Amino acid sequence: MSASGELSIKSIVREVLTYRSGQVGAAILLFLIGLSIYAVIAIPYDRAIALWRGEESCWIEVPRNAMPYWYKYIMRKNLPETIVVDGLRGDPGVIKAVTEIPGTNIKRILLEISFTYDYDDFPSEVNLFFYANYSESLPLIKIYWIKPDGSNIPLISYTIRRPYTILYLTINDDVQKSLLEFVRSNVGEPKEYIEPQLIMFAVNDETMLSAKTAKILKSTGSQIRKYTLRIEGMLFGKDSDLNAKLVVYGKVYGFAGTDHLRRDVSIALLWGTPIALAFGLTSSLAISIVQLIIAVISGWYGGKVDFIIQRLTEIYMIIPFLPFLIMISSLYRLTIWVLVAVLLVLSIFGAGVKSTRALVMQVKEEPYIEAALAYGASSRRIIFLYIIPKILPPMIPGLIGSVPGFVFLEASLAFLGLGDPFLPTWGKVINDAFSNGAFYKGYLWWIGLPSIMLILTAISFALIGFALDKIVNPRLREW
Amino acid sequence: MPLLQLEQLSKWFEIKRTIFSKPLYLRAVDGVNLSLEEGEAISIVGESGCGKTTLGKTILRLYEPTGGKIIFEGRDITFERAEALLWYKRRAQIVQQDPFGSLPPFFTVYRILEEPLLIHQIGNAKLRREMIYKALETVRLTPVEEFAPKYPHMLSGGQRQRVAIARAMILRPKLIVADEPVSMLDASVRIEILKLMRDLQKRFSMSFIYITHDLATTRYFSERISIMYAGQIIEIGPSNNIINEPLHPYTQALLKAIPDPDANNRKIFREVPPGEPPNLISPPPGCRFHPRCPYTMDICRIESPPEIYLQKDHMVRCWLYAKK
Numbered sequence: 170m171s172a173s174g175e176l177s178i179k180s181i182v183r184e185v186l187t188y189r190s191g192q193v194g195a196a197i198l199l200f201l202i203g204l205s206i207y208a209v210i211a212i213p214y215d216r217a218i219a220l221w222r223g224e225e226s227c228w229i230e231v232p233r234n235a236m237p238y239w240y241k242y243i244m245r246k247n248l249p250e251t252i253v254v255d256g257l258r259g260d261p262g263v264i265k266a267v268t269e270i271p272g273t274n275i276k277r278i279l280l281e282i283s284f285t286y287d288y289d290d291f292p293s294e295v296n297l298f299f300y301a302n303y304s305e306s307l308p309l310i311k312i313y314w315i316k317p318d319g320s321n322i323p324l325i326s327y328t329i330r331r332p333y334t335i336l337y338l339t340i341n342d343d344v345q346k347s348l349l350e351f352v353r354s355n356v357g358e359p360k361e362y363i364e365p366q367l368i369m370f371a372v373n374d375e376t377m378l379s380a381k382t383a384k385i386l387k388s389t390g391s392q393i394r395k396y397t398l399r400i401e402g403m404l405f406g407k408d409s410d411l412n413a414k415l416v417v418y419g420k421v422y423g424f425a426g427t428d429h430l431r432r433d434v435s436i437a438l439l440w441g442t443p444i445a446l447a448f449g450l451t452s453s454l455a456i457s458i459v460q461l462i463i464a465v466i467s468g469w470y471g472g473k474v475d476f477i478i479q480r481l482t483e484i485y486m487i488i489p490f491l492p493f494l495i496m497i498s499s500l501y502r503l504t505i506w507v508l509v510a511v512l513l514v515l516s517i518f519g520a521g522v523k524s525t526r527a528l529v530m531q532v533k534e535e536p537y538i539e540a541a542l543a544y545g546a547s548s549r550r551i552i553f554l555y556i557i558p559k560i561l562p563p564m565i566p567g568l569i570g571s572v573p574g575f576v577f578l579e580a581s582l583a584f585l586g587l588g589d590p591f592l593p594t595w596g597k598v599i600n601d602a603f604s605n606g607a608f609y610k611g612y613l614w615w616i617g618l619p620s621i622m623l624i625l626t627a628i629s630f631a632l633i634g635f636a637l638d639k640i641v642n643p644r645l646r647e648w
Numbered sequence: 649m650p651l652l653q654l655e656q657l658s659k660w661f662e663i664k665r666t667i668f669s670k671p672l673y674l675r676a677v678d679g680v681n682l683s684l685e686e687g688e689a690i691s692i693v694g695e696s697g698c699g700k701t702t703l704g705k706t707i708l709r710l711y712e713p714t715g716g717k718i719i720f721e722g723r724d725i726t727f728e729r730a731e732a733l734l735w736y737k738r739r740a741q742i743v744q745q746d747p748f749g750s751l752p753p754f755f756t757v758y759r760i761l762e763e764p765l766l767i768h769q770i771g772n773a774k775l776r777r778e779m780i781y782k783a784l785e786t787v788r789l790t791p792v793e794e795f796a797p798k799y800p801h802m803l804s805g806g807q808r809q810r811v812a813i814a815r816a817m818i819l820r821p822k823l824i825v826a827d828e829p830v831s832m833l834d835a836s837v838r839i840e841i842l843k844l845m846r847d848l849q850k851r852f853s854m855s856f857i858y859i860t861h862d863l864a865t866t867r868y869f870s871e872r873i874s875i876m877y878a879g880q881i882i883e884i885g886p887s888n889n890i891i892n893e894p895l896h897p898y899t900q901a902l903l904k905a906i907p908d909p910d911a912n913n914r915k916i917f918r919e920v921p922p923g924e925p926p927n928l929i930s931p932p933p934g935c936r937f938h939p940r941c942p943y944t945m946d947i948c949r950i951e952s953p954p955e956i957y958l959q960k961d962h963m964v965r966c967w968l969y970a971k972k
Contacts (some may be wrong), residue, residue: 545737
């Protein structure tokens with residue numbers, strides 16, 4: 170290590186890039202940093218938090234547990250996307266007719282919402298949103314479902330009880346009953362439980378009696394015929410009005426799909442990046458610096474100071490880390506920065522103090538330290554100007570190498586439900602996926618994507634660490 | 649008044665074996681008396697492990713003395729606290745043995761020379777620059793602009809030692825302790841470095857303590873020579889006296905061991921002092937040299953010899969010269 174004086178930070182960076190592992194690691198890291206910058210700019214922090222909390226039911230038009238968009242290409246199937254036909258917005262396909270019955274306060278309303286459906290799979294859900302305006306009595310409506318083949322299924326008679334209501338067609342008991350009634354009277358007894366949306370979108374023959382054989386009745390064919398939702402109703406009062414929005418939820422959404430709360434997982438993937446990098450780097454850096462200073466104090470002053478610090482370190486080293494964190498987090502809410510602080514406090518006297526102290530003991534005996542003492546340098550000057558610059562370069566690989574450890578720690582805490590409750594992090598996504606049985610239900614992307622991000626981060630820092638190790642410990646170089 | 653005066657200076661190192669046993673002491677320096685005039689160079693000669701380096705470092709207060717007195721410019725600095733010693737650290741400097749370790753590898757030559765000036769808050773940036781360039785010139789590292797931005801690993805051993813000398817000189821000290829300053833250098837540059845130090849010593853009339861095991865060179869670089877054995881000074885006197893008529897049997901043996909450049913004498917067997925230097929943890933009773941001395945008498949085994957002045961300035965500690 171006699172030539173370690175040549176190792177400035179700048180030359181280290183330059184030299185890392187001469188190794189293949191360093192190049193790959195730096196490329197991944199650059200990608201992650203780019204992703205972080207994009208995340209922070211594209212979705213500001215407050216917006217990300219609000220979105221992740223699902224404020225103002227912002228996810229109501231998004232399917233639950235949707236696959237990522239690119240699953241279409243993997244499954245070679247035109248998986249359905251979400252179709253929204255909004256009467257209030259005046260979308261094409263909405264026909265609205267209101268006729269006043271003369272001499273009364275009663276209005277007759279006819280609302281037809283039609284759309285084409287060309288996908289290779291059934292939708293995941295169908296909901297109807299009502300925007301009603303009424304003063305005296307509640308609007309009374311009847312809803313019909315008209316398939317492209319002309320079959321007309323009366324779904325439900327319904328009283329709108331609030332100005333804004335959602336009718337969950339595919340989980341409504343009455344709707345289910347009338348759909349099953351339709352199947353029984355037209356095709357036959359179903360062989361198993363069949364979902365309402367299947368009956369709504371399947372070809373009317375024996376195949377629809379089982380989910381395995383059911384075929385989709387597509388709008389396109391010899392001629393385009395549309396699916397139509399027909400609402401007939403009566404409104405009471407002069408100013409009364411009714412509008413509706415039909416949402417046919419698809420099975421794909423966005424780059425990373427959605428979770429059980431309809432949230433776009435890509436928000437957590439994007440925002441997880443800056444959080445993971447910031448958390449990993451900050452904790453690694455902070456802990457390394459604190460341990461370095463303590464180790465130098467211990468090694469330089471020696472005697473009683475050294476004795477106390479070393480014994481404290483030995484005690485700290487046997488404190489079980491994770492149980493301790495779990496205990497703290499059960500008493501206090503751990504935001505990410507509190508977590509950094511707790512980590513710092515728990516590792517002030519960590520094992521790093523011992524290895525760094527060993528380096529200090531070695532450097533302490535260098536003749537140039539003695540010369541510095543001879544010309545009157547103070548202990549503080551010697552520590553910060555003579556010892557730390559000498560032992561810093563060999564510490565850098567360890568510092569970089571410990572970053573993924575902290576990223577994983579944050580993820581495992583989030584997985585255990587102990588992480589920052591508001592932040593969208595990778596660990597949180599994995600935790601959600603796990604607690605909702607993602608593997609069992611086959612939602613592989615839900616677990617896979619955040620795991621890939623975690624692994625990429627780990628690989629990136631590990632590869633850079635390897636390259637750094639070769640530079641700082643030249644004996645590891647492969648020739 | 650002498651610049652530096654040592655009175656019965658001792659440095660014992662404590663050796664702990666276990667927590668409960670009584671500590672042992674290694675008596676590296678044991679009762680040294682020495683006085684040094686301003687502008688005088690003195691050599692301290694002895695074999696490895698005799699305590700000469702410890703003596704040098706104790707004088708510079710790099711080691712805490714165990715006992716005795718160090719009086720510098722009339723002030724007793726023996727047990728002065730380190731914080732109160734800054735003035736002394738400006739007046740007394742060291743040139744170390746290992747030029748490869750004595751310069752911080754991460755500083756440039758310029759920064760290395762600036763450090764002492766910064767610590768003692770001397771001058772402003774411009775003045776310091778002048779001083780540094782001048783110091784580099786005095787140690788003949790020219791052109792100075794070329795050497796100043798270099799790192800130590802870019803320099804040869806001799807050049808590094810010149811930087812170390814420049815660093816020691818830059819504070820204009822009164823006293824320099826040179827601890828075997830040339831023993832790790834190539835033979836070709838040794839004389840050059842020694843000459844440089846002697847020149848500078850005379851030019852700036854500094855006092856010089858030249859610690860070495862090489863008796864042959866001392867005559868040319870110091871006015872006086874003191875011979876150290878087992879932590880004690882056993883003979884001290886003007887260089888010519890010591891070289892021409894050594895009194896102590898150990899000095900005589902050392903002189904006989906000097907290689908002779910005359911080819912005619914190459915077959916003559918050189919007598920070396922028999923035996924090993926004594927264990928400093930439990931030195932022999934009486935005269936510490938008696939187990940190796942060819943003239944051992946009964947009294948040598950019992951009582952330590954006193955300081956005997958045969959001439960005004962030639963002291964020897966040997967029973968052979970005691971007035972009966």
